[in-house]
Amino acid sequence: MSRAKRWLREALWLVLMVGAVLWGMDWLRSPQxxxxxxxxxxxxxxxxxxxxEMSKERPLLIYVWASWCGVCKLTTPSVAAISQDGGxxxxxxxxxGDDKRVATWLEKKGLQGxxxxxxxxxxxxxxDISATPTFxxxxQGKVISTSSGWTSGWGLKLRLWWASL
Known part of the structure; x- marks a missing residue:
């Protein structure tokens, strides 16, 4: 077997294993x-x-975050972009914190809605939220997907698109 084929096979196995671990972690942390x-x-x-009612016409993204959450600092810009684009x-x-502190944080981060x-x-x-952020x-009133931890902006957009099918 050539070196390139062997490397490709090993890379594929690595991607599959990492994917399985990430899926398993997400499944374990998913809210009930x-x-x-x-x-x-x-x-x-x-x-x-x-x-x-809010999800009747189009999919609704519920973003559960915390101001003290380190990962939320990475995911908030993606959610802010979706909200600013009319999502x-x-x-x-x-x-x-209190309402004033939350409102200030939302404005600072550009989160609308x-x-x-x-x-x-x-x-x-x-x-049953056990991790932040949770998405x-x-x-139409039905839960289509849940996810926790880091995710990309395109990953969120893909979930919303999938829900609208």
Whole structure:
């Protein structure tokens, strides 16, 4: 077997193993959302919201982040770009301070759209969020995908596109 073929085979196995580990970690950290998740009434900084209603026409990206989260600093610019481009985004601040502090952080980072401040962590606990950032894609009131940890902007756009099919 030529050296190039052997190298290619080894690279393929490495990619498959890394992919399997990442998928397994994501599966283990995925939230066990309650069955009435999308119908639960929520209070945002802008007023009362209903996730099922917000996801009725087009997919909704729910971004659960924390101001103290290091990985969130890497993913927030991608979510901000989606929100600034008119994407359907709900931001959930997990134990990140009072409403004023969260509003300041959102403005500084360029995150637009509905913002929910989970100051005590009660929503995160009810939704079984075990890692930040967590991304939930909802369409027509149904959870299409969940993911936690770092993801790219194109990965988020791909999830939203997939949900709209």
């Amino acid at each position: 959302l309650p069955t009435d998740f999308a119908q639960q009434p929520l209070t945002s900084l802008q007023g009362d919201v209903n996730l099922a 359907n985004v709900v931001n959930v601040a997990l134990r990140s 509905v913002a929910i401040n989970d100051e005590s962590g009660a929503i995160g606990q009810r939704w 939930i894609v909802l369409h």
